[in-house]
Amino acid sequence: MSFGVGIVGAGVVGGGVIQTLQQNARAIHARTGVPVELVHVADTNPAAFKDFDLAGVTISEDAATLIQDSNVNVVCELIGGIEPAKRLTLDALNAGKSVVTANKMLLAHHGPELCAAAVKAGVDLRYEAAVGGGIPIIKALREGLAAGDIHLVCGILNGTCNYILTRMTYEGLEFDAVLKQAQALGFAETPPDLDVNGDDAAHKCQIIASLSCASQVDLEDIPVQGITHITHSDVAYAREMGYVIKLLAIVRNINGEIEARVHPTLLREDHLLASVRNEYNAVYVEADITGPTLYYGKGAGRMPTASAVVADIIDIGRRGTGEASPPFVYGPRRPVRDSGRLEGRYYLRLTTRDQPGVLGQACTILGNHGVSIASCIQHEGHSNDAVHVVMMTHDTCESDLRAALREIDQCAFMVQPTSLLWVLNH
Amino acid sequence: MSFGVGIVGAGVVGGGVIQTLQQNARAIHARTGVPVELVHVADTNPAAFKDFDLAGVTISEDAATLIQDSNVNVVCELIGGIEPAKRLTLDALNAGKSVVTANKMLLAHHGPELCAAAVKAGVDLRYEAAVGGGIPIIKALREGLAAGDIHLVCGILNGTCNYILTRMTYEGLEFDAVLKQAQALGFAETPPDLDVNGDDAAHKCQIIASLSCASQVDLEDIPVQGITHITHSDVAYAREMGYVIKLLAIVRNINGEIEARVHPTLLREDHLLASVRNEYNAVYVEADITGPTLYYGKGAGRMPTASAVVADIIDIGRRGTGEASPPFVYGPRRPVRDSGRLEGRYYLRLTTRDQPGVLGQACTILGNHGVSIASCIQHEGHSNDAVHVVMMTHDTCESDLRAALREIDQCAFMVQPTSLLWVLNH
Structure with missing residues (x-):
């Protein structure tokens, strides 16, 4: 039959x-x-x-x-x-x-x-x-890794964003130019919003979070940032510091709390996910008993x-006639950590007027909020009298950092609001 | 209950x-x-x-x-x-x-x-x-990729060999030195034969071949070469040409015939498997409908x-009470291709006396057997009056190449038998 x-x-x-x-x-x-x-x-x-x-x-x-x-x-x-x-x-x-x-x-x-x-x-x-x-990642999370506790999942889950960021990284193009080409080639939808705004990745992040944490996670609790504000300058500064920028969905299981979010992230160039290019997807999973595993392939099509x-x-x-197993097992509902309580390292790009004292003032404000700077880049010769000051912080609490940036962004020397990107430590 | x-x-x-x-x-x-x-x-x-x-x-x-x-x-x-x-x-x-x-x-x-x-x-x-x-690769092959036809599997399936080759590649050490250290650290067994001779990888290759080709494959039909004959010179020449050496288990499904083998293989440095280092394992799978997928993690422990x-x-x-599914499904038995009929590119290292006419004679013999050379390296300044002549062939039939090498290895200018390694084209 x-x-x-x-x-x-x-x-x-x-x-x-x-x-x-x-x-x-x-x-x-x-x-x-x-x-x-x-x-x-x-x-x-x-x-x-x-x-x-x-x-x-x-x-x-x-x-x-x-x-x-x-x-x-x-x-x-x-x-x-x-x-x-x-x-x-x-x-x-x-x-x-x-x-x-x-x-x-x-x-x-x-x-x-x-x-x-x-x-x-x-x-x-x-x-x-x-x-x-085409990557059997749900099966891996649900069945293949069922014996242990998953404490970290980092996924490149949107092929359109990865294609755009790859071409920005390796061909020096700006976002808008690549997006137009991607649309012409059929790699991006028109309108592209669901992809480039991060919402598609957030939907997948919600599924992965619910599955790997065995707890109901609400979509509204997942902070989402897309890639539309990423400039070629950000990509170039990141590479100068030894990083590439990827749109990541990140799920962490920390002491009973869940962290789930989607945003552009700086990854060290030698991280396994850094070499995932073009329209490919990949998911990096750390569980207590297996250690790191990675799954790679075409994420759409x-x-x-x-x-x-x-x-x-x-x-x-x-x-056959065996019992069905539930699509999700929701254990006791665990709290999803508020984004203000996230901790990590951050990339900051300040666009300022080229005048004396700017770096000192910015760093003083950061220091007053307990944010410590790990490295800094400022190049000569920017156009329009505006310069980029790029900083990488040490581990810091996101709410402290955002408070500092609100203060900095109000300073007269700032030409644009600060661009803020998360840095993966793993 | x-x-x-x-x-x-x-x-x-x-x-x-x-x-x-x-x-x-x-x-x-x-x-x-x-x-x-x-x-x-x-x-x-x-x-x-x-x-x-x-x-x-x-x-x-x-x-x-x-x-x-x-x-x-x-x-x-x-x-x-x-x-x-x-x-x-x-x-x-x-x-x-x-x-x-x-x-x-x-x-x-x-x-x-x-x-x-x-x-x-x-x-x-x-x-x-x-x-x-810890990599759920059997589940991926058996269930996750069950909808399509798998035509290529390439696996780094022995962590000991990969650890040894990684240290030879990135630290310039010889095989024996790394093996001793690996044994001291518990990364290699004593005696190490099952690992370094390729037999452990061959066992896994047999399982993967039977599973992905849905045909019974006999262990005796899988040609096996270990890594004990790989020298630091081979590793260095490979890198000079843009390759790394890995012990691979390779299964191909070609027009109803099966190819299954285990041997050290040159991989281009930008191949996904090339960045799998130390004791990690990885399996690269190409199927008709998914395209390439990759699975990475700790292969032992x-x-x-x-x-x-x-x-x-x-x-x-x-x-539960549902029907069990067979561990292997053996369809009609399909032929396993004899290693003499393999085709591919090959790396050759000839160790010869430093005298006039050697390169000409070697290349003439290769040419007489229809083997075409894609690139060649010979450096000045070898010790003991012996020089290495390293060549990369174009696509060639292995039996033709081996016939040529039998002839070359009998020439008076040869100091050692030629070292032969397969090159992955994918």
Whole structure:
């Protein structure tokens, strides 16, 4: 007897899943023992399926018909966004169908509600494709590393941002120029906001935090900074100091408290994540018993994402009549550390008038707030009478630093507000 | 009701598993829903368990008693070697108990027989710890990448060899000197043969080949070369040409044929695997739909290996009453390509007398066998009247190259046989 797959959504990922199932279903059956078979597809625009040979496959305009199809054992929600994805996911779970989704936005906003519905119905809700595309990182966190305590996850989780930062770093281009090229090449969406503002990475960060900390983490508790304010100067100063800038999602598990955030981060050039370039993603995980591990691959795209969706389908098929395991296990809710209480090293770029006493005043204000400077760069010969003063702090409390910067930014010698970036110590 | 774990073997890994279960059993239960509990341990020397608080745990001298214990749901075979590990694994499987093993030697020699026993009994045989220690690479190959066809796996799978080669590369030391230090530090066994001769990596290569090609691959069909003949000169010449030397296990899936081998390999310095240093392992996998992915971490050691063993235990516990999935799926047996038919680029180091005409004669012989030279290095000022002539070939068939080298090595100007290393093109 076959294991029937229903696909809702005829977009890029839906098409990739159809293609994978059609090309590989026999090989998958031979290798895994799971006889996956595409039995039903649905899209509000059924004409979108015209490029596929769907002989023998039911085509519907609405997800409800697909969910009610008794031949469908697992429903793949591949339409994205909150609604109607949420409604159809809940309907499928409530109807006793397992669901595979690639929808990080939906999980990040409504994970606990969906999780409760899956547990109540005793079915699976799987989401490997929601984070890291073709990299089986959810499986690694959920199963592969299940024996130990994960205390740090650092991920490059947005391929568009990594592509832009890579080209800024190695080709000396400015953000806007690279973004335009990336859009022309199809590496960036139009509008690009969800990616470059950090929101897509934040959705994935929420999922990773909930999973690796076994506690419900709310999206609102994750501070997010995108990459739109990063200039080529920042990238160049960072390299001068031996660092590269990456947009990181960081989750830390510290003495029962959780730290989760997304922001551009300076990484030492010899850090494993520093060599992850272009559209690639990677996740660095430290657990008590394994030490550091790293997972690398393509974080998006039609076929890598389809790989993750189909791997989830196979897992559910393999489970057979066994008990489903909950998509998330939320233990006692643990506090998420307020960003003001973060501690670390910081990169500061002050843009000031070229006049005597500036460095002294800035450093005095920092010192008054207990912020100690580890290194400083000021080059000759800036244009427009403005100079950059770049500093790297020692470990400091972010709220102290921000108080100092509020004072500095009000000084008459400042031309622009200070640019502040986090530095990874690990 | 708890899920009872029995451990056979009080060695380093057995101790790590006991420690993990004792420290983390409650957390594992909370996070995964699997109530793992250590119920029975066995070792021919039960005194070896004296460092653990085993109140409430049965201690036996023989594995048979442990296997017969009705409280034991899963048997962990952690004694290593072929016998009695094979006998007890078969006994456990035949008694209807799932088995978790870290024993790559046993699997590489007797995988098909053990697999058949597990399938017949309808129980699990899991072996995450046999390859890559704390890196969940078996899970990635078996489940995470199950939707596509894997066509290349390149692994740094022996931490001892990688440690030795790293220190030779970055500290300019000779093999013997590093090996002695590694033994003193506990990074290398005494005697070191299983590691430095490549056999340990070959065992892991056999497992990866069987898994990723879904075909039975015999250990005898895997050509193995260790690292004992690598000199500091080779490492230095490689770096001069922009390469580093790593011991790689390579599995390729080419048009229905399988290529599987273990040997020192030149990798371009910017290859992801080139930056894997010291005792770390990494596996690079290319599949049709995901493209390249990489998995990195500690490949050995008490706690990383325990992490893999316990993750397998949790998976078996999660399965509950569901059907076990076969440890290996052997499809139709596909041919393993004979090493003479390998094609690739090669590094050659000739040690010759310093006399006129040597380079011409050597290159003529290579040319007569259709071997084309891509680059060549010969430095002035060697001692003992012997000089190194180092060449990198274009793509060539290994049997042609070896025929040429047999001829060259018989020439009067040769001081030592030619040193031959494979070069990775990917």
